[in-house]
Amino acid sequence: MDQYVPDRLIIHNTVKGSPLTHNVLNNLSGIPVEYTDDPEIAIDPIKWTRDPLRVGKRVLLLTENRGRFLKPCPGTKEYICCGYQILNFATNCNMECSYCILQTYLNNPVMVVYANIEDMFSELEDRLSKDRGSVWRIGTGEFTDSLTLDHLLGFTDLVVPYFAKKKNAILELKTKTDNISNLFNLEHNGNTVVAWSLNAEEIAGREELLAPSIDERIAAAFKCQEMGYSLAFHFDPLIYYAGWEEGYRRTLNKLFSRIDPSNISWISMGCLRFPPELKPVIEKRFPKNRILYEEFVPGLDGKQRYFQPIRIEMYSRMLEWMRGYDPGLRVYLCMESRHVWKKVFKDDRVGSSADLAARLERKDEYKGKSYQT
Amino acid sequence: MNVEYKRVDLRSIDLTDTTFVISYGFSLSILRESIERVGVLNPPLVKRSIHGRYRVVCGYKRLMVCREMGTEELTCALLDYNTDEREAFLIGLYDNLSHRNLNPIERSIAASKLQDYYPDRVIVEDFLSLLGLNPHLSVLQRVLPLSHLYGEMKDAIVEGRLDEGAALRLLNLSERDRQLVFRLVYDLRLSKNKQIEVIDSLRDITRRDDCSVSGILDSTGMKRILKDKDLNIPQKARRVRRFIRKLRYPAIVRAEEGFLEMTRTLNLGDGIRLAPPPSFEGDRYSIYFQFVTIDELERKLKQIDSIKDNKGLRKAVEG
Ligand code: SF4
Numbered sequence: 001m002d003q004y005v006p007d008r009l010i011i012h013n014t015v016k017g018s019p020l021t022h023n024v025l026n027n028l029s030g031i032p033v034e035y036t037d038d039p040e041i042a043i044d045p046i047k048w049t050r051d052p053l054r055v056g057k058r059v060l061l062l063t064e065n066r067g068r069f070l071k072p073c074p075g076t077k078e079y080i081c082c083g084y085q086i087l088n089f090a091t092n093c094n095m096e097c098s099y100c101i102l103q104t105y106l107n108n109p110v111m112v113v114y115a116n117i118e119d120m121f122s123e124l125e126d127r128l129s130k131d132r133g134s135v136w137r138i139g140t141g142e143f144t145d146s147l148t149l150d151h152l153l154g155f156t157d158l159v160v161p162y163f164a165k166k167k168n169a170i171l172e173l174k175t176k177t178d179n180i181s182n183l184f185n186l187e188h189n190g191n192t193v194v195a196w197s198l199n200a201e202e203i204a205g206r207e208e209l210l211a212p213s214i215d216e217r218i219a220a221a222f223k224c225q226e227m228g229y230s231l232a233f234h235f236d237p238l239i240y241y242a243g244w245e246e247g248y249r250r251t252l253n254k255l256f257s258r259i260d261p262s263n264i265s266w267i268s269m270g271c272l273r274f275p276p277e278l279k280p281v282i283e284k285r286f287p288k289n290r291i292l293y294e295e296f297v298p299g300l301d302g303k304q305r306y307f308q309p310i311r312i313e314m315y316s317r318m319l320e321w322m323r324g325y326d327p328g329l330r331v332y333l334c335m336e337s338r339h340v341w342k343k344v345f346k347d348d349r350v351g352s353s354a355d356l357a358a359r360l361e362r363k364d365e366y367k368g369k370s371y372q373t
Numbered sequence: 374m375n376v377e378y379k380r381v382d383l384r385s386i387d388l389t390d391t392t393f394v395i396s397y398g399f400s401l402s403i404l405r406e407s408i409e410r411v412g413v414l415n416p417p418l419v420k421r422s423i424h425g426r427y428r429v430v431c432g433y434k435r436l437m438v439c440r441e442m443g444t445e446e447l448t449c450a451l452l453d454y455n456t457d458e459r460e461a462f463l464i465g466l467y468d469n470l471s472h473r474n475l476n477p478i479e480r481s482i483a484a485s486k487l488q489d490y491y492p493d494r495v496i497v498e499d500f501l502s503l504l505g506l507n508p509h510l511s512v513l514q515r516v517l518p519l520s521h522l523y524g525e526m527k528d529a530i531v532e533g534r535l536d537e538g539a540a541l542r543l544l545n546l547s548e549r550d551r552q553l554v555f556r557l558v559y560d561l562r563l564s565k566n567k568q569i570e571v572i573d574s575l576r577d578i579t580r581r582d583d584c585s586v587s588g589i590l591d592s593t594g595m596k597r598i599l600k601d602k603d604l605n606i607p608q609k610a611r612r613v614r615r616f617i618r619k620l621r622y623p624a625i626v627r628a629e630e631g632f633l634e635m636t637r638t639l640n641l642g643d644g645i646r647l648a649p650p651p652s653f654e655g656d657r658y659s660i661y662f663q664f665v666t667i668d669e670l671e672r673k674l675k676q677i678d679s680i681k682d683n684k685g686l687r688k689a690v691e692g
Contacts, residue, residue: 293581297652339656
């Protein structure tokens with residue numbers, strides 16, 4: 001995969017001295033660099049271009065996060081949520097997946113990195129030390145891809161060893177990239193889970209335009225497995241199309257031919273869902289997409305979702321196939337109703353978000369132990 | 374603004390040059406009546422072009438009426454030759470805005486013409502509110518294409534028979550499909566939301582199945598509805614929407630029909646209605662009924678109680 005290189009770097013003067021800024025300046029050469037007291041003014045002209053989303057992705061802004069870094073995943077009460085915490089160190093992504101929700105979610109079109117990581121670490125320290133009783137599952141891949149900027153930022157060099165020392169926290173790095181070179185030789189102590197979003201190859205090729213192929217993602221996962229990392233996989237979004245069974249089976253085959261199920265901490269599944277306002281954006285930016293025309297209904301959270309029987313069918317088949325590789329795989333559904341959980345898993349053990357969080361927080365069972373959700 | 378008043382030969386005014394004109398979708402009859410009675414009260418404003426003829430800045434409709442009436446000469450205000458085009462356009466625009474609201478097509482024409490003189494940011498920040506629009510880039514991007522529609526679609530918007538949002542959606546269709554769908558929603562006199570529903574559904578079907586709208590409209594089922602002389606327009610509209618919905622959402626429509634079929638076996642009688650969760654999402658079923666007397670309440674509750682062991686209902690609710 002070609003690593004991301006911006007056309008322009010903007011540095012907010014407040015983060016000039018950050019180690020991340022230092023890393024980016026060392027790792028980028030020949031790119032125009034602008035220092036500013038007001039990033040809003042610096043990026044404002046981009047908002048007035050004809051395709052701000054495309055233009056914005058070519059600009060990397062290092063700035064400070066004035067709010068909190070750690071926030072609960074914005075789940076909705078209508079569906080069961082895994083109770084994940086998001087470590088918001090960056091927003092936006094260069095991979096141009098047609099379905100990407102960030103296209104309407106972010107109000108800033110550029111690639112943003114919150115470089116005041118001393119503040120991030122002190123917030124983490126504060127929060128994790130106050131609640132030692134529970135296991136914090138923390139991820140960085142909600143508003144960005146966790147690793148897509150890592151060759152520039154060296155973020156994992158700082159964050160993986162930090163979590164290695166924490167007894168009550170797990171860090172999940174969620175990615176579609178094979179940008180894993182910084183992960184070699186890091187002290188992770190089993191506390192970092194490296195996770196890949198996977199899909200059917202047809203979907204990856206057609207809808208995840210700049211992301212590495214499924215083979216490349218699995219090859220990267222294989223290398224992380226060799227480095228002793230725990231792994232996770234997210235079949236999210238599962239996309240319904242003619243031939244989906246064959247497509248997803250092929251990906252599962254590829255996955256389990258290289259990855260030992262006992263190294264997998266969890267696998268999640270989530271069918272394609274999107275806020276209604278994303279549809280025109282996708283149609284405009286990706287006129288060749290073929291993902292918007294199946295049978296969608298308004299979900300209880302206002303997002304468009306596949307008609308429920310389609311979702312149940314997809315999850316059930318996927319679960320059956322996965323369990324064919326290892327019945328003990330810890331599989332969960334992302335943002336689904338209790339009814340769907342019951343139908344798919346044929347039991348009612350996960351009836352609420354708290355149930356699911358409790359099951360995923362059993363840190364001792366992450367590796368090498370089988371657990372059936 | 375420097376002007377000079379002068380009698381001008383109407384033949385020397387080029388009414389085909391609409392550089393500064395934004396008027397669209399107007400009727401001249403009332404204005405003609407007024408001019409016939411009291412004459413032209415405010416002289417039109419014109420500007421000499423490099424070819425020596427005059428271009429209209431303000432008063433396009435007055436000049437059209439005078440031309441219709443066969444007037445040969447009229448007192449006009451002549452704008453200084455050195456006034457630049459942008460200034461002239463703004464004079465025309467402000468003149469319009471000072472005495473009337475623009476219709477959607479005129480707003481679109483005005484916004485497009487402003488693009489000749491200003492960057493989008495200035496149009497959004499300085500002009501959209503004046504045009505009666507929210508000052509957002511997305512709003513500008515939405516109004517701009519309307520002026521590129523065909524005449525009869527623009528007319529339908531001005532008349533209020535084609536919704537602006539629906540018209541914008543028509544622009545996503547091929548030219549031929551656009552015409553066909555416009556005719557359909559126009560002839561069926563669909564309300565705004567229904568226009569959008571039909572256009573979106575047809576467009577989604579064509580993308581999903583790689584087919585054309587004409588293929589759908591030419592299908593036997595659709596032709597049968599459209600040609601049925603026993604149906605009035607609202608009945609036709611209902612059937613057409615149902616037909617299209619079935620094509621767009623076959624599994625959902627099947628589920629709805631299946632549910633309806635099941636409720637028939639419950640013999641709930643008149644006045645009790647069982648409804649599935651909206652779109653079959655979630656797990657909340659509802660029963661609606663009304664009563665006037667306690668007797669009636671008891672009877673209906675008994676009736677409702679009797680359905681709980683119905684196999685079809687259990688299957689629907691519990692799976
Ligand atoms: S990889 Fe994730 S964050 Fe990046 S574009 Fe794709 S969906 Fe969006």
